[in-house]
Amino acid sequence: MAEQLESFRKETRDWLEANCPPEMRQPVRDEGDVYWGGRNATFKNDAQKQWFEACRDKGYTVPDWPKEYGGAGLSPAEAKVLRQEMAAINARPPLSSFGIWMLGPALLHFGTEGQKQRFLNEIARGEIRWCQGYSEPGSGSDLVSMQTFGEDKGDHWVVNGQKIWTSYADEADWIFCLVRTDKDDKYKGITFMLFDMASDGVSTKPIKLISGNSPFCETFMDDVKVPKSYGEDVPGYVGEINRGWDVAKYLLGHEREMISATGGGDRATSLGAATSRQGELDPVLRAQMALFDIDALSFTAMSEKFMDELKAGKGHPAQPNMLKYAGTELNKRRNELMMSAGGSTALEWESEETSGGKTARGWLRTKANSIEGGTSEVMLNVIAKRILELPGA
Amino acid sequence: MAEQLESFRKETRDWLEANCPPEMRQPVRDEGDVYWGGRNATFKNDAQKQWFEACRDKGYTVPDWPKEYGGAGLSPAEAKVLRQEMAAINARPPLSSFGIWMLGPALLHFGTEGQKQRFLNEIARGEIRWCQGYSEPGSGSDLVSMQTFGEDKGDHWVVNGQKIWTSYADEADWIFCLVRTDKDDKYKGITFMLFDMASDGVSTKPIKLISGNSPFCETFMDDVKVPKSYGEDVPGYVGEINRGWDVAKYLLGHEREMISATGGGDRATSLGAATSRQGELDPVLRAQMALFDIDALSFTAMSEKFMDELKAGKGHPAQPNMLKYAGTELNKRRNELMMSAGGSTALEWESEETSGGKTARGWLRTKANSIEGGTSEVMLNVIAKRILELPGA
Amino acid sequence: MPLYHDDDQAMLADSARQFMAEEGSIKKQLRHWRDRDCKDGFGHALWEQFGEMGFTGILVDEDDGGLGMGHVEAGIVLEEIGRNLTPSPFLTSSVLAATALKHGGDDIKGRYLPGLIEGKSVFSVAIDEGPKHRPETIRTRAEKSGNGFRLTGQKDFVLHGASSDMLVVAARTSGSDDEPEGITLFAVPKDAANMSHDAVRLVDSSMATHTKFDGVELDGDAVIGEVDGGREILNAMLKAGRVGAAAEGVGVAGGAMDMTVDYLKQRKQFGKLIGEFQALQHRAAHLYSEVEIARAVVVKAQQLLDGDSEKADLMSSVAKAKVSQAAGLAVREGVQMHGGIGMTDEYDIGLYMKRDRALSEYLGDAYYHAGRVAELSGY
């Protein structure tokens, strides 16, 4: 077993050596370095193309998915080895996509064989770029109160409504979208639909954030026709009609885990050590930094502990909520302190010295951490109810 | 006007010079230095007796009460001058009592002429010591849910029930006590009764606190007979029967003002400056001290501002709630920091060096500040509702 | 003096409130100039209106053509500026520079005050060197040159630097970098040769400069006060500036809080107004208390400053720090309680967060002033 893994590690190392171009062995600096795939995708340079294609052909865009759906069929242990070896050479992800992170897991769990064959392969091969249609202006934390409605027309629905916070809706090919199909049942009246963003009646509008331009959009649906089927065994929805909330909940849990996994920022480094390099720290600020570092290092330990427990099947289902709550609050505090340490330089919004206000924009962007993927308040509600079993509403 | 005041100041100074013995010109060190009056009161020494009697005869135990009720009938401006001149020589209060602080104001506002004549004079002359019967074991924040019941027997009630947190119940002569007289109306079914603690069926039990022995008691009432009248125009209750909640609310507001006035601890001194005298401060503790001092000095300003506004009739009725909330929370924080500064010495519970654990006991005692007289949670509810006008329960 | 506004001050507050809400609103000023990428970051027309209202000369002595009022009155205007996020050079010109000029001779007053009072002139102050406010250390040097001085060095975080007609510059005329003494203040006119501005837009859309003095030649009459006697004037400026910034911060905090409390009364989730949720109620109530405490300490500091009290220095730092904490809480709670839309540029709450950040940093953040409070208190 351990021997097999070691031989896999050796193979992987060799394969990476042969296939990952030097340009792809550098940290992602900006959005331009990310390859999202899709119908209209272009490569930034040859290295990006070469790296993507090598991974695609090997199944390494989604290494732990089964081979028949475009993955490499790696075991969890093998997938971990691959991650470690890629990290060791700073290899960039060959393909980023909400298809991989969100829709894929939902289809693997709820999809029909036909859906998996078609959509998972498209995702794995970077052919179709997906976006997500969950929140609505009136339905944030209370997601299930959403109003976008699909009228049943026999073999299709006619969908009307508005979604918000659809990341990259303006660049995505298809959307997975929560649509109300029964107005009488709040929870059992939602269908998890899949449709082409090029359909008649779909339009998008980018949302500018306090941190500047953003990938988020508003998405408007005006008499959009969504087929109930895209061919044999390929329904136009995931799971059952009117039971899309089950799929949505499954994905929300998944999303919170993902967000919490990145919470707390770069955990390996001491914030105080990093910021003190900019100049001598004010003694009171130094004290706050130290108190922060204590919290951050402790949080990292909890994060590690939960991952270990999760792997061992010992995890509590509400743990991701705690990670998300504590991790995002910590990340906001980290950025407040970074702004303080940076002083007036960190206030600069457009200067070259700050790479266009990177510190300030990053700081403002973290304010969304405790909102997106479930607010801190919702997380606290869940902890109170599901872990502490406190009574009442 | 100003001239009159100046001549009053001169007279007061002379009077104090002549009447306040040197022993009474020192800060109160412990409970033994306080004179509470009452049927069984004894004086600690001649000076205490002399000072009390001089004040009693001058009406200075309750200087701003009308002369006919045992006061000196001073105007607010004159009373302030007296306070200033007493403070200038560190004069001790000649008489402390819940009669002065609590029942007196209630009688002045709600009492009959007969009640005022009798009870206010008794209070002013230190003849009767009162205690307060409000809370019950099941009714803390939700005071109005109290259950102690008085059965109407025509010319008297028969009272059964239990009160808690009755300060000095074991040393008091009479009690003013909330008793349910109508079980059908929560608010309009409570009577504010007055009765002798020597009545048959009244018993008390002291409560030991986490900080050690305390003046608090439990008070048990077992078929206690409370007359509806103590003579002509002297009802055995304040206000109307079944409308004791109005009196209670009035007094609660009064109590909160009193507690908030002492909140935040000794405001004139910097905590950091005081504690750094014990030795060099740890740099992180120093930072916390400085942040505390900022909050404390700012709170003092708010406290001053509210008093000024109150005097000018510009006060908001919910301001005492804010003072109580912020002041008591601050006082708890102050004591936590004092414990940290004191280190292992401050942990000592019975040693001579710490005067019997004064720092530790004081620290623990402050934990009650945010409970007694209305919890911090109740204060926040009131601010949310009455000032911010937030909706709902 | 009671810690509330007297009748005259209440009248001033009414007119400032009305004026700023109408003329200085976020839509009319901050967004207007920001969306046009205005290189000043504020509107000169509004500044002239400030002059017409008499705001510009609030702190200028009556003998010098001003209103001869105090920091309570200046703070009244600043609080409304804060509440409406009104971009203007009021703090730098009418508070900081005006305080400096108070210490100048008739000649320099005559040169600069009329323009200020009319709202035609904009003044900046150049104190900071480096990203953090450390006025104890002044490295910029002014060396004797002819019958004047030659200024060399760099100043940072010079608000409105590129838009100003005159900069009050703190420079060293003797002693070493960290010495308290040896500082002189200069009034440097905008057209001074060898002065260059690197103007940058800040997070709150205001404009600040890194200003270089590369051997700027100044006449002797550019000196404000006495040569080597600038530290005292600088301290007076800093006290006035801290208390002024704190007053503006109370406005920022109050504006953000009011927006948020309003939102709590409008937004529904889970079939309820979110303001019905007790967890949010308690947070809002706590925030309200903190803002009221901050408001009170600002008035206290203003009165102490107006009364020339010894405690004014300490309390100016207390006020600056407390407001920074309270306003920081207000904008963070504001953005969080607004949820997703609080993150959008379309809603104003994020603008409060941005202004608070810049204002907190200006003239020293809460940490700097906490350290100062400890030192002034002897620990």
Added chain:
Amino acid sequence: MPLYHDDDQAMLADSARQFMAEEGSIKKQLRHWRDRDCKDGFGHALWEQFGEMGFTGILVDEDDGGLGMGHVEAGIVLEEIGRNLTPSPFLTSSVLAATALKHGGDDIKGRYLPGLIEGKSVFSVAIDEGPKHRPETIRTRAEKSGNGFRLTGQKDFVLHGASSDMLVVAARTSGSDDEPEGITLFAVPKDAANMSHDAVRLVDSSMATHTKFDGVELDGDAVIGEVDGGREILNAMLKAGRVGAAAEGVGVAGGAMDMTVDYLKQRKQFGKLIGEFQALQHRAAHLYSEVEIARAVVVKAQQLLDGDSEKADLMSSVAKAKVSQAAGLAVREGVQMHGGIGMTDEYDIGLYMKRDRALSEYLGDAYYHAGRVAELSGY
């Protein structure tokens, strides 16, 4: 190593939990001894039971008759001690002194370890001088005297000092007060002449001494390890002690939290269980997160210590500080949420507050360790 207990550790935890809940309960131990004004502050019979359970020798090598386990295992016992507020000399004897003795020769081990393992001997450690933990400075001096040493100085906050059979004393054999080197550790027997204890009861009812060494004559074989080589042993003791105290603190925090959450489910006010109020729910949920974070970092620090990692020093301070913050929150929230009855001696929640305070202070409070974290991280 995964950050959870393996099967053996889980078994140990089960038996420790059961034992401590039954034999070490608040009623049976803490209140029992306290209400009798016991001069030890703990029960010797229970300490012998610790011996029978094998707890006493958890950190003692198997070769020396112990269980040869690590800090994870010691922490399992300590967490249950914390949860039940069980008074015992476990931390000073089985963690701190045992760590010191690990570095001693066979002779000294043979003299002291059997008594420890049987739960018959009680050991103390004398490190602090003055009210705050500052082990960087050691003023107590041991001067050469004959073929031994003569010990002079005073130690404070010596837990169980007057009840102990042997004290591990850190003294200076060379160098000046603040020097890292020049420290030697001594095993001072209880009957040493010229040693006197001033025993005081602490807020948590434990007993500590101010211990005076007024020319205590010690043989050379009282030295633990090498002369002048004590700093390294002291550091090992401190790391073990911090992580151990942190483990106990997690128990204190967890015990206080569980009591409080139970109370929220029982107490009614305003016609509702108070646990239905969202403001309290959110505070309880936040508290739970903080306690879980503290629990995790303690396991992390234990594993690093057991693995002899370089990071163990930093993480031992992180763990001590984090637990102190989390447990402080737990007891403060606990007392407040219990309302009036939380203030009474009759209810246990106040006992948690008292123990937390003493434990937080022992071996350095959160502020001390925050400073250490900054220094170790290079800022």
